Amino acid sequence: MKTMLIDIENLTLKRDKYILKDVNWQVRAGEHWAMLGMNGAGKTALLNVICGYEFPTKGTVRVLGEEFGRYPWQELRKKIGWVSFSFTEKMHDQLQNIGLEVVLSGKFASIGLHNYPTDEEMARAKEIMRDLGVGYLEKQPYVHMSQGEKQRMLIGRALMADPEILLLDEPCNGLDFFAKAQLLHTVEQLAERRETTIIYVTHQVDEILPVFEQTLLIRDGEVFDAGKTAKLLTSEKLSEFCRAPIQVQHKNSRYLLEIEE
Numbered sequence: 454m455k456t457m458l459i460d461i462e463n464l465t466l467k468r469d470k471y472i473l474k475d476v477n478w479q480v481r482a483g484e485h486w487a488m489l490g491m492n493g494a495g496k497t498a499l500l501n502v503i504c505g506y507e508f509p510t511k512g513t514v515r516v517l518g519e520e521f522g523r524y525p526w527q528e529l530r531k532k533i534g535w536v537s538f539s540f541t542e543k544m545h546d547q548l549q550n551i552g553l554e555v556v557l558s559g560k561f562a563s564i565g566l567h568n569y570p571t572d573e574e575m576a577r578a579k580e581i582m583r584d585l586g587v588g589y590l591e592k593q594p595y596v597h598m599s600q601g602e603k604q605r606m607l608i609g610r611a612l613m614a615d616p617e618i619l620l621l622d623e624p625c626n627g628l629d630f631f632a633k634a635q636l637l638h639t640v641e642q643l644a645e646r647r648e649t650t651i652i653y654v655t656h657q658v659d660e661i662l663p664v665f666e667q668t669l670l671i672r673d674g675e676v677f678d679a680g681k682t683a684k685l686l687t688s689e690k691l692s693e694f695c696r697a698p699i700q701v702q703h704k705n706s707r708y709l710l711e712i713e714e
C-alpha cells in the first residue's frame with residue numbers, strides 16, 4: 454500500500470455560499486495528478502485548504518500523514534511548493550534579483566535562517582536551473598526575463614526547498630505557443646524524475662501530459678470524477694462534465710478538445 458500524501462474526506466468549505474462540497478480525494482506517493490476545472494470551479498479553494506490557508510467547514514484534511522487542526526501547518530507548508538503563476542508579475546522583492554538569487558530565495562524563505570548560501574546550496578540552485586533549462590539565466594535580473602523564463606524561475610524557487618508535493622497552479626498562463634511547449638516539456642521532465650509529487654492545475658485539456666496519469670475533475674465545488682486520466686478524458690465524460698457536446702481526440706499522446714457545432 455502506497456503512502457497517502459493527500460487524504461481529503463467529506464470536505465466542505467462554506468463562506469457566504471458553498472465553495473467546496475463533500476470533496477473526497479486521495480493522492481498517493483508516486484502519483485502525479487492533473488486537476489481540471491472551469492473558472493470558479495473551486496480549484497484554488499482546494500489548494501488553499503491543502504496549504505491550510507482556509508479552514509474546512511466540515512470534513513478531514515490529512516497532508517503528508519498529518520491532520521489539519523492537529524499539527525502546525527506552517528511547518529507542513531515547508532514541504533509543499535505552491536507555485537501560482539498569476540503572481541509572476543507581483544514578485545516585487547525579486548525584481549532586481551538575478552536568476553540564481555531568485556532560485557536560492559526558495560531555500561531562505563523556507564528556513565529563514567541565514568543570509569548567505571552555503572556552497573552546497575549554491576551548487577543545488579545551479580543544478581536546478583540547469584535541469585529546468587534556464588542555466589543561462591543565472592546572472593540575468595528577474596525583471597528582464599520573459600514570462601516563460603519567469604515561470605520556470607518560480608518552479609526553481611519552489612524546488613529549492615525540496616518539496617514533497619509541488620502544486621503548479623495554471624503554469625501556462627500568459628504563455629505564447631512556443632513558451633508553453635517549452636514549459637510543458639520542462640514539467641514533463643520534472644515529473645518523470647519523480648522526486649516530488651506534482652499536482653498540475655489547469656483549465657486546458659491539452660496541457661494534461663501523459664505523465665499525469667490521474668485526473669481530478671472538479672465542477673461547482675464538487676468532485677465530478679477522479680481517477681485514471683485515460684478513462685476520464687473521453688468525449689462522453691467531458692461532454693457531461695462541461696454540459697456541452699465535446700469531442701476529445703487523443704493524438705501523439707496529447708488530448709485535444711473540440712466543441713461540437
Ligand SMILES: Nc1ncnc2c1ncn2[C@@H]1O[C@H](COP(=O)(O)OP(=O)(O)OP(=O)(O)O)[C@@H](O)[C@H]1O
Pocket residue numbers: 468469470472490491492493494495496497498499656
Ligand atoms: N473566501 C471566499 N469567500 C467567498 N467566496 C469565495 C472565497 N474563495 C473563493 N470563493 C468563490 O468560490 C468559487 C471558487 O473559487 P476558486 O478561486 O477556487 O475557483 P477556481 O477553480 O480556482 O477558478 P479559476 O480557474 O478562475 O482560478 C468562486 O465562485 C469564488 O468567487
